[in-house]
Amino acid sequence: MSVVIRSTGAHIPERRIANEELASMVDTTDEWIRSHTGIGARHIAADGMQTSDLAADAALSALKKAGVEAKELDFIVVATATPDYLGFPSTACIVQEKIGAFGCAAFDVTAGCTGFIYALDIAASMLEAKKGRHALVIGAETLTRVTDWTDRSTCVLFGDGAGAVVLSRIDEPGRGVLKTMLGAEGSGHKDLVLVQAPRTKTFERSEATVPKIYMDGKNVYNFAVKSITVLMQRIMHESAYHLGDFAWIVPHQANARIVQAAAKRVGIPEERFFMNIEEYANTSAASIPIALDEMSQKGLLKRGELIMLIGFGAGLTYGAAVLRW
Numbered sequence: 001m002s003v004v005i006r007s008t009g010a011h012i013p014e015r016r017i018a019n020e021e022l023a024s025m026v027d028t029t030d031e032w033i034r035s036h037t038g039i040g041a042r043h044i045a046a047d048g049m050q051t052s053d054l055a056a057d058a059a060l061s062a063l064k065k066a067g068v069e070a071k072e073l074d075f076i077v078v079a080t081a082t083p084d085y086l087g088f089p090s091t092a093c094i095v096q097e098k099i100g101a102f103g104c105a106a107f108d109v110t111a112g113c114t115g116f117i118y119a120l121d122i123a124a125s126m127l128e129a130k131k132g133r134h135a136l137v138i139g140a141e142t143l144t145r146v147t148d149w150t151d152r153s154t155c156v157l158f159g160d161g162a163g164a165v166v167l168s169r170i171d172e173p174g175r176g177v178l179k180t181m182l183g184a185e186g187s188g189h190k191d192l193v194l195v196q197a198p199r200t201k202t203f204e205r206s207e208a209t210v211p212k213i214y215m216d217g218k219n220v221y222n223f224a225v226k227s228i229t230v231l232m233q234r235i236m237h238e239s240a241y242h243l244g245d246f247a248w249i250v251p252h253q254a255n256a257r258i259v260q261a262a263a264k265r266v267g268i269p270e271e272r273f274f275m276n277i278e279e280y281a282n283t284s285a286a287s288i289p290i291a292l293d294e295m296s297q298k299g300l301l302k303r304g305e306l307i308m309l310i311g312f313g314a315g316l317t318y319g320a321a322v323l324r325w
């Protein structure tokens with residue numbers, strides 16, 4: 001028995017803001033953003049589009065490719081830091097309604113930018129425990145809604161988008177999700193925070209009450225480089241894999257410099273890390289499934305090859321998954 005990613009899907013909002021356009025809104029330059037982050041553009045969800053809309057679109061695309069109908073799903077997990085509603089209901093329940101998967105279980109996972117890895121691990125464990133046959137695992141964000149567009153140190157970093165995978169239990173041993181590793185360093189929880197602004201007495205949502213991102217960039221940078229390095233070393237140590245066995249490492253797309261530094265530390269070529277941050281910026285929990293969908297469309301994911309997914313983010317959380325495609 002194996003739990004495999006059967007298909008991928010993504011939704012990238014049409015509206016694209018290149019660095020040059022951003023430089024007309026805030027005191028920055030294309031050169032600074034590219035040299036410090038590797039980002040060239042980001043996509044922004046249209047007015048009225050919620051995280052669940054992006055998620056549902058990515059999910060329908062993945063379901064179509066898998067040949068699985070929404071009503072066959074046993075559960076839906078959405079990883080997001082920007083749910084439609086704060087607290088409840090979960091975005092997964094709204095996605096369930098939008099894709100017509102009535103009746104199946106639906107819940108959200110919050111683990112910052114590591115959310116997709118956490119969600120994948122939970123979903124794979126549930127399928128392995130025979131709590132169903134097909135699941136949807138989605139990473140979806142509308143981070144630009146909680147971005148302070150006057151703060152040049154953070155507003156250049158983020159974008160919106162969603163990625164989804166259909167996860168299925170099949171009778172082919174040795175494929176799919178082979179190993180996962182999750183962790184957190186709660187002592188760093190203040191380094192990356194979505195600060196809740198006070199509500200007005202009438203509970204109206206105005207600019208002044210929209211939450212905003214606070215980040216200690218240097219601490220997060222150091223944590224991220226350490227996380228990638230330590231996760232890769234631990235996976236090698238605890239298993240029979242060697243770094244050379246992996247066709248691709250798919251990291252959370254936070255910052256190209258983080259990946260360059262980690263690649264140097266572990267001693268593998270940077271080209272082995274799949275990167276698409278230049279086009280989409282940091283889409284938090286959506287970045288890994290968006291990357292998988294792009295890789296799938298480009299024919300980069302070949303049956304039988306080993307890949308490693310690596311996430312790190314607010315919490316501070318980290319996680320990795322080894323898959324045989």
Ligand code: ACO
Pocket residue numbers: 027028029032033036037113152153154156157192215216217218220221224253254255257282284312313314
């Ligand atoms: N444009 C121009 N100048 C800027 C900008 C900008 N957008 N942002 C900051 N600066 C300036 C600062 O004001 C500062 O100027 P000063 O020296 O005159 O004071 C100078 O650039 C250097 O600022 P630093 O904050 O020291 O810049 P640094 O080199 O550390 O880069 C960055 C900032 C890119 C955020 C870096 O800290 C980093 O990579 N952090 C990792 C965090 C990250 O990528 N987070 C993504 C989200 S978290 C996640 O996904 C896990």
